[in-house]
Amino acid sequence: MGDFRYNGKIYYNPVEFAMDRIGGTWKMPILWRLKDRVMRYSELQKDIPHISQKMLTTQLRELEDDGFVVRKVYPVVPPKTEYTITERGLRAIEVVKTIREYGLELMKEMGVND
Amino acid sequence: MGDFRYNGKIYYNPVEFAMDRIGGTWKMPILWRLKDRVMRYSELQKDIPHISQKMLTTQLRELEDDGFVVRKVYPVVPPKTEYTITERGLRAIEVVKTIREYGLELMKEMGVND
DNA sequence: TACGATACAAACAAAAAAGTATGTATCATC
DNA sequence: GATGATACATACTTTTTTGTTTGTATCGTA
Numbered sequence: 001m002g003d004f005r006y007n008g009k010i011y012y013n014p015v016e017f018a019m020d021r022i023g024g025t026w027k028m029p030i031l032w033r034l035k036d037r038v039m040r041y042s043e044l045q046k047d048i049p050h051i052s053q054k055m056l057t058t059q060l061r062e063l064e065d066d067g068f069v070v071r072k073v074y075p076v077v078p079p080k081t082e083y084t085i086t087e088r089g090l091r092a093i094e095v096v097k098t099i100r101e102y103g104l105e106l107m108k109e110m111g112v113n114d
Numbered sequence: 115m116g117d118f119r120y121n122g123k124i125y126y127n128p129v130e131f132a133m134d135r136i137g138g139t140w141k142m143p144i145l146w147r148l149k150d151r152v153m154r155y156s157e158l159q160k161d162i163p164h165i166s167q168k169m170l171t172t173q174l175r176e177l178e179d180d181g182f183v184v185r186k187v188y189p190v191v192p193p194k195t196e197y198t199i200t201e202r203g204l205r206a207i208e209v210v211k212t213i214r215e216y217g218l219e220l221m222k223e224m225g226v227n228d
Numbered sequence: 229t230a231c232g233a234t235a236c237a238a239a240c241a242a243a244a245a246a247g248t249a250t251g252t253a254t255c256a257t258c
Numbered sequence: 259g260a261t262g263a264t265a266c267a268t269a270c271t272t273t274t275t276t277g278t279t280t281g282t283a284t285c286g287t288a
Contacts, residue, residue: 003163004221004228012164014217015142015210021220023137025246028129041265049117050126052247057266066224077254078264088223095216096129102209103128106135107118109202110180114118139276155235166277171236191284192234 018095021066026051026059028096034069034085035093041081068092132209135180140165140173142210148183148199149207155195182206 003010004017011017022028029048033039039047045056060083063069068089074080085093107114117124118131125131136142143162147153153161159170174197177183182203188194199207221228 002228004226006224006226012139013143013214014221015213016139016217017221017226018213018217019137023133025126025130029127042263053266054248054268055246058246073265076264077256078262079254079266081265088220091219092216095212098209098212099132100127100129102206103130103132105205106202107120107128107131110120112118112120112131114116156233167236168238168278169276172276187235190234191286192232193236193284195235 022068022092022095024059026055027063027068028099030056030059030063031068031085031089031092032096034083034089038082038084041083044083063089136182136206136209138173140169141177141182142213144170144173144177145182145199145203145206146210148197148203152196152198155197158197177203 001013003012005011006017009020011020022031026048029051030044033044033047041056041060044060045051045053048056060069060071064071066088067086070084070086072082072084074082106112115127117126119125120131123134125134136145140162143165144158147158147161155170155174158174159165159167162170174183174185178185180202181200184198184200186196186198188196220226
């Protein structure tokens with residue numbers, strides 16, 4: 001598996017590529033919220049502790065560009081936008097689940113208490 | 115699942131915790147190499163393209179501190195050090211495999227060719 | 229006596245990711 | 259005419275992560 005590029009950036013392996021799509025501090029928390037229902041921007045904001053509006057917006061944009069969510073804007077005032085997870089997003093959720101369960105397991109093993 | 119802390123850092127969820135242990139650019143590539151054999155520092159360096167000696171050293175130290183690898187120093191000159199993956203490290207490999215396969219799948223889907 | 233081999237440490241710099249603060253648009257209501 | 263609601267954009271700053279460069283120790287060999 002040699003290096004390859006996508007959108008100008010060089011990747012060294014498929015793990016890096018995957019994590020560039022769904023990694024970072026906020027993408028998985030966002031996808032997680034959308035996995036079982038459509039949500040508005042403001043709902044996501046209320047539901048995800050600590051996220052700033054800028055992070056929410058930029059991460060949603062990237063998720064949209066990569067086909068993990070779909071954005072639907074209603075031309076009303078005040079604005080209304082809905083975000084829906086796609087098939088691709090649901091596939092990503094499987095991976096998130098794996099990592100999440102592993103995290104819980106590790107935390108237990110390492111004596112981390114929440 | 116509320117916030118929690120480990121080593122002074124605050125985490126928002128178990129995924130973040132897991133990725134702080136085995137994420138980043140180099141930890142998975144290192145673990146991957148060690149999954150089926152013991153390796154010396156210099157072997158790892160030769161085997162992992164693009165990694166700098168500083169990154170190799172710091173990441174190995176963190177993996178050691180978190181119990182994913184064991185370091186064995188031979189008191190000879192020139193120095194010789196061997197790194198061995200632990201049970202915990204092997205468990206992490208399962209997760210790496212999942213992410214890796216997902217990455218390959220995504221790349222195919224998104225038309226990325228290596 | 230200088231040089232090579234190995235496995236680092238430490239100081240510093242650059243790049244990437246995340247966070248903060250302020251501003252915009254539209255229409256309804258007070 | 260000012261205010262509030264919603265979903266952003268943009269500029270800027272801070273923090274985190276990654277990379278570069280230089281140096282150290284020891285012993286055998288040229």
